[in-house]
Amino acid sequence: MTCCTPSRVANSTGGPAVVQPPHPSSPTPVGSENRARFGAAKTFVGTAGPVIPEDGEAIRRVTLRAFELELTTVTNARFSAFVAATGYVTEAERFGWSPVFRGLLPPGADFVPTAGPTPWWVRVDGACWHSPEGPLSDIAGRMDHPVVQVSWNDANAFAGWAGGRLPSEAEWEHAARGGLRDPRFPWGDDEPDDRTNLRCNIWQGEFPALNTAADGYLGTSPADAFAPNGAGLFSMAGNVWEWTADAFRIRSLSRQAKLRNQQGAKAGDKVVKGGSFLCHRSYCYRYRIAARSSMSAESSTSNAGFRLAFDAA
Numbered sequence: 180m181t182c183c184t185p186s187r188v189a190n191s192t193g194g195p196a197v198v199q200p201p202h203p204s205s206p207t208p209v210g211s212e213n214r215a216r217f218g219a220a221k222t223f224v225g226t227a228g229p230v231i232p233e234d235g236e237a238i239r240r241v242t243l244r245a246f247e248l249e250l251t252t253v254t255n256a257r258f259s260a261f262v263a264a265t266g267y268v269t270e271a272e273r274f275g276w277s278p279v280f281r282g283l284l285p286p287g288a289d290f291v292p293t294a295g296p297t298p299w300w301v302r303v304d305g306a307c308w309h310s311p312e313g314p315l316s317d318i319a320g321r322m323d324h325p326v327v328q329v330s331w332n333d334a335n336a337f338a339g340w341a342g343g344r345l346p347s348e349a350e351w352e353h354a355a356r357g358g359l360r361d362p363r364f365p366w367g368d369d370e371p372d373d374r375t376n377l378r379c380n381i382w383q384g385e386f387p388a389l390n391t392a393a394d395g396y397l398g399t400s401p402a403d404a405f406a407p408n409g410a411g412l413f414s415m416a417g418n419v420w421e422w423t424a425d426a427f428r429i430r431s432l433s434r435q436a437k438l439r440n441q442q443g444a445k446a447g448d449k450v451v452k453g454g455s456f457l458c459h460r461s462y463c464y465r466y467r468i469a470a471r472s473s474m475s476a477e478s479s480t481s482n483a484g485f486r487l488a489f490d491a492a
């Protein structure tokens with residue numbers, strides 16, 4: 180668990196023990212025009228200049244096979260089609276609750292405060308993908324926004340139905356750089372700010388008390404609301420955290436890293452990338468390409484979604 184991604188493991192009071200398999204129905208294909216193709220490459224994960232080294236941002240070399248990555252995160256419209264075709268029930272729906280950022284709650288919403296260092300996250304009964312902030316909310320008017328309140332297991336169920344998969348952390352970073360050598364952000368090293376340089380959907384103001392919404396959004400934005408990177412990919416920084424296929428692990432011999440790896444393995448933590456609309460440099464500077472966080476596979480939140488990868492022919 181980190182600042183921006185609460186884990187259901189730490190707050191759970193019971194829930195489903197078995198992951199629901201995807202329904203065998205076939206989807207409406209999403210054509211390759213919605214994907215960027217990347218050839219086989221010798222590349223790297225991390226950065227030569229780690230900012231949060233304790234998260235495991237140090238650079239390491241990798242070799243990738245050719246792959247494709249969708250230009251946007253999966254939207255509410257697409258996830259709605261999946262549910263309509265398959266009858267799939269997400270883990271948040273089966274648990275009966277999910278974490279919600281308190282600042283997004285509708286007036287009069289019921290919630291249960293959470294203990295610990297992140298009181299801005301609250302438990303809301305009935306919060307799920309189609310009611311992201313609980314029963315008093317819905318996704319009307321947000322069909323082109325990323326689907327949220329979906330777990331790693333839910334994302335994999337959708338991916339199987341759609342004929343794709345979740346990207347690896349290495350694929351995600353390689354795609355996010357968009358052909359640049361080692362940029363801090365998908366567009367380069369130009370730092371977004373709270374007033375005029377609004378490159379992505381992150382927090383503006385003082386977290387967690389004041390969000391000026393200078394970029395136009397208090398919560399999620401449409402999946403393609405901001406300019407794409409050099410590869411044509413939208414919102415590889417901010418908006419929503421994105422699930423990857425990889426288990427979370429820090430490649431370090433330090434005692435702290437070993438302990439975190441042990442805790443992560445026990446919780447079933449997976450790597451999430453890209454940061455979200457709750458990130459700010461003063462608090463959670465993890466909307467950089469090399470930044471990383473983790474959530475347990477059964478967790479879901481109001482600021483985490485996913486995009487699909489495909490093996491290239």
